[in-house]
Amino acid sequence: MANPSWTLQGTLVDGAGKPVAGTTIIVSPPGIPYNTPWGSVIVDPVSVTSDSKGYFAIQVASIAECRWSIKVANADSVLIPDPGPNAVVDVRLITPAYVPQSQGGKKIAQGVGITGVSFTSDSKLLFSLGNGMSLPALDIPSLTHDVQSVAGRQGDVTLTADDITDGEQRWGAAVVNTSSEKGLTPFRKAVGSGSATVAVVGGSSTEGAGVSILDKRWQDTLRDSLRQTTGLTANTGVGYIPARYATGGLYPTPRLMGTEGTDYAFSTHSGLGNRGVEMKTSGCSVVYTGREVRFLTIHWLSSSTKVGVFRVTVGKSSPITINTAGGDDAVGKMTVDLGVVSSKDIKVTWVSGNPVFEGLTLDTASTGLMWRDATHGGFTVGNFLSGVGSDKDMARLGLAALTSAAPDLVILNLGTDDMAVIREGLAESWKSKLGDYLTALTKAIPNAGILLVHDPMRPEDARSATPPSDDPKKLRDFELAARQAIAALPNASALFLSDLWSPINTSVKNPTTPVEQDPIGWLADRRNPSDVGNDLISSHLTEKILGGLEASRVTSLSSAVSQLAAQTKGGDDGDYVEATQLDAMSAALISSSSGTLLQTQGDLRWVLNSELDNMVERTVSNTDSATRFTLNNVFASQKSVAEAKLSSQRNARAMTVAQKAASAGTLRVAVIGDEKAEGAGASAKDKRWVDLLQKRLREKFDPTQSGDQGAGYVPALYSTPLPQVASISGTENTDWSRIDYEAGPGIRSVELMTAAATITYPSMSFRYLTVHYTKRSTAGVFTVSDESGVVDTINVSSTTTSSAQKVIDFGSWATRSVTIKATSGTPRVAGCLFQTSLTGGVTVADFAHSGHTVEYFARGMSYKGDSVSDDYNLQSLSGFDPHLVVVALGMNDMAGPNWGQQPFDPSAYEDNWKMLVAKIHAAAPKAGILALHSAMRVEDARRASSNDYPEKLQIAENAMRRAIDTDALSSAISESELWQPTSSSVANADSPVEQDPLGWLNGPKTPSDFGHDRIASYVTDKVAAGVSSVIASGAQTGAAFANMLADPDSAASVTLSHTYVRQDCLAGLTAWRVAYHTRGLKAARIMVLSSHEGVGATSTATRFTKLLQDRLRKGEPGGLGWVNAAQSVPSIPQAAKVTGSTKVYTVGKGISGTTLNLDNGATATFPATTCTSVKVYYTKQATFAGNADVLIDGAKVGTLSSAGGDIDGQVATFTVNRGSHVVSLQGVAVGANNFPLEAVEFFDGDENSGVHVIDATTQDQKIKDMTTTWYSWDTGRWVAAGALNPDLILVYAGDADWLANGIAFIDTAVQALIDKIKNSTTGPNSILFVMPPRPVPKSGSQAGTPEEYAYLQKLLQSVALANPDHVAFFDMGTQWPRLQAGDSGFGLMSDPANPQHYSDKGNTFLAAILANLLAG
Secondary structure (H helix, E strand, O other): OOOOOEEEEEEEEOOOOEEEEOOOOOOOOOOOOOOEOOOOEOOOOEEEEEEOOOOOEEEEEEOOOOEEEEOOOEOOOOEOOOOOOOEEEEEEEEEEEEHHHHOOOOEEEOOOOOEEEEEEEOOOOOOHHHHOOOOOOOOOOOOOOOOOOOOOOOOOOOEOOOOOOOOOOOOOOOOOOOOOOOHHHHHHHHHHHHHEEEEEEEEHHOOOOOOHHHHHEEEEEEHHHHHHOOOOOOOOOEEEEEEEOOOOOOOOOOOEEEEEEOOEEEOOOOOOOOOOOEOOOOOOOOEEEEEEEEEEEEEEEOOOOOEEEEEEEEOOOOOEEEEEEEOOHHHHHEEEEEEEHHHHHHEEEEEEEEEEEEEEEEOOOEEEEEEEOOOOOOHHHHHHHHHHHHHHHHHHHHHHHHHHHOOOOEEEEEEEHHHOOOEEEEEEHHHHHHHHHHHHHHHHHHOOOEEEEEEEEEEEEHHHOOOOOOOOHHHHHHHHHHHHHHHHOOEEEEEEEEEEEEEEOOOOOOOOOOHHHHOOOOEEEOOOOOOOHHHHHHHHHHHHHHOOOOOHHOOOHHHHHHHHHHOOOOOOOOOOHHHHHHHHHHHHHHOOOHHHEEEEEOEEEOOOOOOOOHHHHHHHHOOOHHHHHHHHHHHHHHHHHHHHHHHHHHHHHHHHHHOOOOOOOEEEEEEEEEEHHHHHOOHHHHHHHHHHHHHHHHHHOOOOOOOOOOOOOEEEOOOOOOOOEEOOOEEEOEEEEOOOOOOOOOEEEEEEEEOOOOEEEEEEEEEEEEEEEEOOOOOEEEEEEEOEEEEEEEEOOOOOEEEEEEEEEEEEEEEEEEEEEEEEEEEEEEEEEEOOOOOEEEEEEEEEOOOOOHHHHHHEEEEEOOOOOOOHHHHHHHOOOOEEEEEOOOOHHHHHHHHHHOOOOHOOOOHHHHHHHHHHHHOOOEEEEEEEEOOOOOOHHHOOOOOOHHHHHHHHHHHHHHHHOOOOOOEEEEHOOOOOOOOOOOOOOOOOOHHHHOEEEEOOEEHHHHHHHHHHHHHHHHHHHHOOOOOHHHOOOOHHHHHHHHHHHHHHHHHHHOOOOHHOOOOOHHHHHHHOOOOOOOOOOEEEOOOOOOOOOOOOOHOOHHHHHHHHHHOOOOOOEEEEEEOOOOOOOOOEEEEOOEEEEEEOOOOOOOOEEEEOOEEEEEEOEEEEEEEEEEEEEOOEEEEEEEOOOEEEEEEEOEOOOOHHHHHHHHHHHHHEEEEEEEEEOOOOEEEEEEEEEEEEOOOOOOEEEEEEEOOOOOOOOHHOOOOOOOOOHHHHHHOOOEOOOEEOOOOHHHHOOOOOOOHHHHHHHHHHHHHOOOOOOOEEEEOOOOOOOOOOOOOOHHHHHHHHHHHHHHHHHHHOOEEEEEEEOOOOOOOOOOOOOOEEEEEOOOOEOHHHHHHHHHHHHHHHHOOO
């Protein structure tokens, strides 16, 4: 037969476009056996020489799946896939060349390039350009067909006509770098040696701007992922932590103590990322809290000018003294072996002089994967290259610190800040500076590889916000320039995050909140990636860095294949494959494959090789069928293990919902499963893994047992032979019957047919009982009773059949039994959920059913003669409103449909998983899904029948993972990670002890108590991964909480670690954040509406409003600020000293609703304070209007009149020379007239800048009162608020409503308040609702129930979620210890008998939390 072939033809030219004659073009495949129509062969290269006009043509054998290398002379090659038989491919090839002198004389190409293509088949064609080659100003002929890429490899190009820009004639984003692996080679070699070091250089987003906590940064999750995947797990330390981060609002960070300017100064002169601290006095210290370390490296600036001594103390050990004296400025560091790994606080303290402390490196081992963070928020490539300002040594010392770290890989993440600079020739400047910095890196660290990670497009560019500086083409120009910059470097590669995400080109109303441009939530703000974006970046980099890990990690591959071959007999002729043959083949496989086998912790695993199947087939093509089958299974199973692992890592974010819920205080988990989840094999209910999961999650997240401690869901009748909890009187099928196809969690219920049938639950501890039953057309009534008698009566009658539930409050938490009895008809009862609290803690509900499969739960099938409806189970699931749904299935599915009568169908299994996931999302749209796949069946392990085979588990797991892999809220884990049956043949299939030496099983397929225990621990670990060990709301233990409060200044940075602040509830703070970060240009004003005016504080200076202003100013200069003339309650400390006849009115006048009315001769004198001007706020009134003289330092400077109608918001400004001044107002009235004074505001040069807090608090103020007209606030407070036009309205209230039993119609009041603010102010502004911790009402009060308080909290949260453009919500209760009668809450409360008001410490703590939230 004729050999099928294709034709490659075209012209060869140089960089100037001139023909190149007499040059050889070589076309060759990789040197491994290929299956061809004429057998399995190693295909030889073919070559041709260009003629005098540069033309060439060559016939090439057509081999499916082959990638052909086109090579010219000694240049790097271009790679294309076989286009198919009889195809004709026309190309224009370019030899290595130099740009003409007129274009700068720079070398532009290391390898051969392709510029024009046309072909005659519909094949896909892949083009990759060597060594980052980029070819501007080339003449690209029109394309006759779209050129598409083969997905899966960095370096592939999708080239269409759209990529050719009219008039510019350049490749743009189509030019890529096939040598993208070269920058990773040093790291991969280092991995093979057992130890590798990675350094990360970048700006704000790389340092962590945008993440909720530092552990969510992509560099941190990448570090952990690389350690796990490469097996370099000896070192678990976090690596380098600077003395301070350049990006504000990060957590957790070292605590820098002291006053900037006095005790310390920030230093950008030296160190990794140039983030040091110059220590000046004993008031300066840096505290690192609780990180694992054994090998501690201390970093400082060795200098002859910044000379001094500091000490480093680890826990209670002897301090390490560092003297920074040296010669010229240089790197100073010392590593100390602490002997053992421990987690202790590390404190760095000043001793003498002015030493520069740079940071600490925390490693737990001397080998493994080391991580060095050299980022600096706000830096561009120019800063890393040349420094900042006049400090030219800054770049040298930063590079020296990087060199000292001796990295094997430098990840350089830049682009966003560089593209934000507005000037001509920006891309050329970027290319020049980037090239110079990369060259400097290469010279300084010649043995390191460099991976440039280029940021994606800015939203401003996508929508051309400010043309021409903001332009969608800018990214293409920058990426092209980046490719050119790395082209000539031997150890540099590039990845482009535009492959993952780009903003949508949409015009948006608010350019600082480009949500319309970012529907997936990549961004946390207008330029920095969120937790979601960081997670995607980390997963992408993990795959790319490991995608071609070279043979240094696969030394055991040949021997493993050889052993397999030696054990594998051949066909009927008795031949078998020689080990040496397979050894040679496997070596070829390693050397030629772009994919690679990776040995990790003793297992052979494939990492991301799309050609695996074909390569395995080629490797074993000369072997007999039995050997080929075995080898295929070995390679396929190892590939699936690796793919499954990477898939699980990519989807780790699916646990976010559960982790957020746990951190917020309440976690509800539903378990959908088969007989194992229902408890088969366990000796008792409390031995089931579902019950143990509930117990361990509570131990993890609610150690103080402040939340739900109930038994969870208990069905009336388990469908598995587990010791039943509830007892049913009467005779089955006469007095009662099982219903296995209808309502309730797990589709299990009992029909009560006669009066003799009762369901009795033994004594259990609970307060709330949720009864699950069936609504249906058949009439029926049942009662629910405890020892005291009937508690509730439920009528099940309905026109349609559905799952239903009812919550019954028994009034108190107590131990009692429950009896359910039919009083008429035949009601069906599914079971009861026992809870001690409806909010707080952990509740796990069992939705399992023995014998069920994924198909049963997803589709509803015929079961025991009845039609099973999946809808009923999902209705119950929706009512439970879980945060996490664990789906523990697979065992019965792998047996095959119809109880094993048909073979297992992977395709149908995958479809069933997809449908079940979709239906769970529909029933519980906010829940994460954790798929727990069953382990291998013992029948499969021993090949009990033709339908039983060990490979089935991997096939099934792969099908399940494919089904959920793209679902952003799903994760996958497998029981097979814990246990697998052995393949021993056993005599008794019902007692497979030989297959189960661990005692995992109790019976042929269900776990023993041991197995249940292990599954529970495994799932607990997965759910709790990365989550704090305590829930914030009331769960902080006394010692830990007291320690946190011992240093009030640390509260702001520490406290938010105890909860996950929902970012989606804080979106409405955008306007405030803009105002706060531009406070140097325009004053940022906060109006505080609160029910807490200051009862419990000892002075005006210790009230939270004043402390909040101080903290937000961060030491910036400013005046005393807002001072109310009077407080609504006499016990609250008053700022003004009052003499003469006065009255305090609390009828809604003024911004706080309170005025001090001065009669004739009465005075209000404010404390002396430094100021440059003062503003006096007062009210005009229609009757009893009087005057007041304004006195400054006793001298009259003006007279104010209150005459002119009831008008609030009056203000008079008086300017003074800067200095300490005393301001007084004296009433000048006739008869009963008076002057209503609201407040005085003091400025010290900050009239038009800084932070100003407007105190509009009123003791016991209710949300409903804030909008009432009864208090005249329409003409009072809101007029004044409109005149002040604050950037943030902070509403710290709701507790007074609850204490007064005022929750009714609260939803209307909240919306009215939002409308009132909107109508009174001109904006843009933010509204922040902060829910106070729940107070303790006094005996006999009319306070609402805890459930009503929880309702108010959820209401405010929902309002924020519904108005993300301007409304935000934060629950202060998650930060506070649970308040109890007789307890001061670690001194936070001033009235321990019934804690409602805050002490000075409480005010400090409250201000710290709010400041941290608002400055973040």
